[in-house]
Amino acid sequence: MSLGGRLALLVGLSFPDVFGAVGALQPAVRAGEAEMFSALARRAMERRAVALRLVSSEGDPFLPAIQALSDRLRQDGVRHTLLVVPGPHDYAWNRGPGGVEMVLWHERIQRGLPPP
Structure with a gap:
């Protein structure tokens, strides 16, 4: 989440042979970095x-930048999903609904099942 979400994108997309799935929870990205992250993807x-x-x-607060990243990924033909749900940017949300969503997604994707 946050800076960890940013790191997940950087590491996961830099080593696709190691990671079959990359999930970023409220990643701390800036809209101006969308092109760089899309090129990496x-x-x-x-x-x-x-x-x-x-x-x-x-x-x-990172939502506009995350949406800009998603828009750029879509424009560049990079397959991905963006999920935006109610809630704040805090530890309670990340330990609760945000974290649960990401764990369920990873579990299903890694087992070859459709995402939740």
Whole structure:
């Protein structure tokens, strides 16, 4: 989450041969970085198809930047999902609904099942 979500994107997309799924929970990204993250995702997908999920909440101050990243990924043809749900950007949300959503998604994706 937050800076950890940013790190998940950077590490997961830099090593697609290691990670089959990359999930970022309220990643601390800036709208101006959308092109850089999309290029990283495109290079990763050329090496190996990676399931990619961005999760945020309506009260997340990073939401506009996350939406800009999702828009750029879509524009560049990078397959991913964006989920925006009610809630703030805080530990309670990340330990609760945000974290549960991400764990369920990873569990299902890694087992070859459709996402929740």
